Amino acid sequence: MGDVGVPTEFLWRYPHQFSGGQHQRIGIARAIAAEPSIAVCDEPVSALDVSVQSQILNLLGELQRKHGLSFLFISHDLPVIWHVSDRVCVMFLGRVCEMGPTNKVFGAPRHPYTRFLMNAIPSPDPHARNDDVELLEGEVPSPLDPPSGCPFRTRCPLACERCAQEIPALRDVDGVLVACHLSPGR
Numbered sequence: 001m002g003d004v005g006v007p008t009e010f011l012w013r014y015p016h017q018f019s020g021g022q023h024q025r026i027g028i029a030r031a032i033a034a035e036p037s038i039a040v041c042d043e044p045v046s047a048l049d050v051s052v053q054s055q056i057l058n059l060l061g062e063l064q065r066k067h068g069l070s071f072l073f074i075s076h077d078l079p080v081i082w083h084v085s086d087r088v089c090v091m092f093l094g095r096v097c098e099m100g101p102t103n104k105v106f107g108a109p110r111h112p113y114t115r116f117l118m119n120a121i122p123s124p125d126p127h128a129r130n131d132d133v134e135l136l137e138g139e140v141p142s143p144l145d146p147p148s149g150c151p152f153r154t155r156c157p158l159a160c161e162r163c164a165q166e167i168p169a170l171r172d173v174d175g176v177l178v179a180c181h182l183s184p185g186r
């Protein structure tokens, strides 16, 4: 409890006596109590307000340094992922679209889905306008009945005939793995 910043005198409190941030800290304490080498964090900050989010992210960073831990961090919040991760894997409908060092993937996205996600990040400037935001159109595929070929093809503005016939394999493009028929070197 000390490691995650929860006073030990709170040990006998009931769950309803803790705040949302304290719940997250206790969840993290439970995860690291068994001294794992890797911990899976599934949307660990999505339900928290921004100031508590940054406290929890800082805590994860401290625990990583102190215990030599690795985190598999699952999130839909791209700025948070960019901030916390060394390597990133972008997935669509259960398949990897793009994977590699975070700065390389987010700094120059190669897959159409990653490009769309980066383009959709809101600006922190309240006066900024982004009229060029690209909207993702097309049919939302069902994971129970995925489309043939590339799983992103029903929403991809660049889809061609080959995309409906063949699942694109992951290929190395300048140190980043990309699954798209249109990526360089195909």
Ligand code: SF4
Pocket: 111, 112, 113, 150, 151, 152, 153, 154, 156, 157, 158, 159, 160, 163, 168, 179, 180, 181, 182
């Ligand atoms: S393989 Fe085709 S459908 Fe899939 S992302 Fe690339 S261009 Fe789009």
